[in-house]
Amino acid sequence: MSASWSVWLVGGVLLAAAGVGSTLVPRLRARGVRRRVAWSTARAAIDSAAVSRDACATRVAEAERLLARAESIAADRGGVLAAEEAARCAERADRLWRAARRG
Amino acid sequence: MRWSLLGTAVVLLVVFLMSQRQQIEVSYGQSPSSPDAVVEGEAGELSEATVPSVEAMTAMIDAEPVVRLPGSIARWNERVVREAIGDSDIRILVAPPGLDEAERGRVREVERATITIVGTKVSGGVYEATADAIPEWRAQFASGDVTTLLVPMIRHLQERESPAVDASFRWREPTAAELDTVTAELRANGSHVAEGATLEGVPEASEKAFPDAEALYVALPRQPFGQPVPRYGPALARTFPDRPIVVVYGSWIEYDGPGAADFAELVSAMFYAQFGTRLATYDYPQGNVLNAWLNRVTDVRYAGLFDRPLPYLPFDPVKVTMPALPWLFAACVAGFLALSARSLRRPQAARDSRHYSRLAGLTALAIEVSGLSGERSDPPLTRGIGKLRAATEALESGLPPAQVRTLLDDAENELDDTARLLGRRDYRPRNYLEGRLG
Numbered sequence: 001m002s003a004s005w006s007v008w009l010v011g012g013v014l015l016a017a018a019g020v021g022s023t024l025v026p027r028l029r030a031r032g033v034r035r036r037v038a039w040s041t042a043r044a045a046i047d048s049a050a051v052s053r054d055a056c057a058t059r060v061a062e063a064e065r066l067l068a069r070a071e072s073i074a075a076d077r078g079g080v081l082a083a084e085e086a087a088r089c090a091e092r093a094d095r096l097w098r099a100a101r102r103g
Numbered sequence: 104m105r106w107s108l109l110g111t112a113v114v115l116l117v118v119f120l121m122s123q124r125q126q127i128e129v130s131y132g133q134s135p136s137s138p139d140a141v142v143e144g145e146a147g148e149l150s151e152a153t154v155p156s157v158e159a160m161t162a163m164i165d166a167e168p169v170v171r172l173p174g175s176i177a178r179w180n181e182r183v184v185r186e187a188i189g190d191s192d193i194r195i196l197v198a199p200p201g202l203d204e205a206e207r208g209r210v211r212e213v214e215r216a217t218i219t220i221v222g223t224k225v226s227g228g229v230y231e232a233t234a235d236a237i238p239e240w241r242a243q244f245a246s247g248d249v250t251t252l253l254v255p256m257i258r259h260l261q262e263r264e265s266p267a268v269d270a271s272f273r274w275r276e277p278t279a280a281e282l283d284t285v286t287a288e289l290r291a292n293g294s295h296v297a298e299g300a301t302l303e304g305v306p307e308a309s310e311k312a313f314p315d316a317e318a319l320y321v322a323l324p325r326q327p328f329g330q331p332v333p334r335y336g337p338a339l340a341r342t343f344p345d346r347p348i349v350v351v352y353g354s355w356i357e358y359d360g361p362g363a364a365d366f367a368e369l370v371s372a373m374f375y376a377q378f379g380t381r382l383a384t385y386d387y388p389q390g391n392v393l394n395a396w397l398n399r400v401t402d403v404r405y406a407g408l409f410d411r412p413l414p415y416l417p418f419d420p421v422k423v424t425m426p427a428l429p430w431l432f433a434a435c436v437a438g439f440l441a442l443s444a445r446s447l448r449r450p451q452a453a454r455d456s457r458h459y460s461r462l463a464g465l466t467a468l469a470i471e472v473s474g475l476s477g478e479r480s481d482p483p484l485t486r487g488i489g490k491l492r493a494a495t496e497a498l499e500s501g502l503p504p505a506q507v508r509t510l511l512d513d514a515e516n517e518l519d520d521t522a523r524l525l526g527r528r529d530y531r532p533r534n535y536l537e538g539r540l541g
Contacts (some may be wrong), residue, residue, distance in 0.1 A: 047489040048513075
């Protein structure tokens with residue numbers, strides 16, 4: 001009986017592990033993808049803002065503060081929320097510089 | 104498929120757990136001996152005998168040190184007992200066996216009697232003497248000899264050490280005439296009931312106790328005290344080889360025949376240790392004693408104590424299936440794991456060739472425009488190139504197509520701005536890409 005008991009036990013543990021794994025792994029994977037997407041967007045926005053800043057003749061203090069904030073968030077590497085915040089700051093800075101350039 | 108495997112595994116687990124409370128009883132088959140019901144008087148153990156009133160008995164015991172009431176059966180070696188008593192005032196009241204509760208109570212109430220014997224049960228005050236060896240039981244139940252019980256009891260009441268006492272039971276060979284009578288009757292109907300014995304034919308339990316060969320029964324009354332007792336067993340075993348032979352002397356049962364060495368003493372010890380006191384107190388018919396003894400033989404036979412082959416057990420599919428259950432369960436788990444792992448494998452990122460061609464087209468446009476671009480159109484162009492680089496990275500690191508498309512859309516908008524600022528409609532991405540593809 002002891003051998004078959006271990007079969008039941010190990011089998012039960014494996015089933016539980018498979019259940020946990022099959023819900024957890026896709027979820028983790030999706031989270032990773034969401035994070036990478038958010039950072040991709042954020043980095044592209046920061047790059048655009050940097051270009052706009054270089055193209056602008058006048059200094060816009062508000063925009064520079066926003067971009068500095070976005071860059072510091074990006075330097076800290078965070079989750080989806082941090083990336084979204086960085087992207088939002090960079091876009092606003094970008095808009096401010098473009099507006100300043102158009103004059 | 105995966106879920107059906109999981110379901111099967113769960114069902115197997117439930118079946119296994121349910122079957123865990125099958126039975127706690129462990130037995131080599133069920134012994135078919137009937138349970139012994141014990142209700143006073145039901146087994147014919149009460150006799151016709153009765154006792155006088157307490158006052159009458161007290162008067163009798165005052166007059167004589169030993170009083171034998173009519174019907175009493177206990178005998179003892181007078182010389183040995185007299186020596187044991189010596190000068191002390193020990194008075195013995197002997198009552199017949201098979202008294203009912205009230206009559207036994209009357210006997211107990213005779214306070215002048217130091218020792219009372221009911222049947223062959225010896226008690227003194229709160230003490231009771233019991234035999235614990237086969238020779239003692241044999242003497243007590245075959246001839247009513249209570250010397251071995253009486254002497255220790257007397258010694259105990261005198262607070263003295265008891266000497267070893269031998270039962271005065273002796274065997275003798277049966278005479279040819281005795282043996283012929285018994286043999287003839289056994290040949291005729293399988294049992295011999297002597298004058299005064301209370302056995303009525305072969306007991307019912309005989310077939311279960313001795314299934315291999317028909318047993319022969321000889322019933323003799325209680326043997327007279329002090330005379331050698333004819334030992335029929337071995338002589339009959341020579342005449343009837345391979346037949347179980349049961350000889351009953353009073354309440355004592357002797358067995359000879361096949362397997363005697365294996366179980367006869369064991370069964371006797373079990374039987375008389377358990378029922379000795381009742382057999383001594385009451386007056387059971389021999390048929391009932393024999394039935395109880397045969398049931399005990401059956402119990403021993405079914406207990407599997409002597410390397411007997413097990414009795415036939417019917418085929419039970421559950422018992423055959425149970426050992427396979429864990430492995431079926433393991434197979435289901437393995438299948439479920441394999442299928443789960445396959446479904447978890449990284450889904451191949453759908454490489455959308457449209458994004459590649461769009462990326463290539465927009466990159467070519469950016470390079471072409473960069474030569475013409477001036478101070479006003481440089482920022483959107485640079486931003487567009489940045490977006491294109493981000494889109495390339497996204498494509499290469501396998502990000503979802505939606506993200507690639509968003510970045511490409513952004514790049515396209517920037518390049519559109521560039522073309523607009525340059526005033527070149529043909530460099531607007533929509534027109535440029537159409538022209539290129541066309």
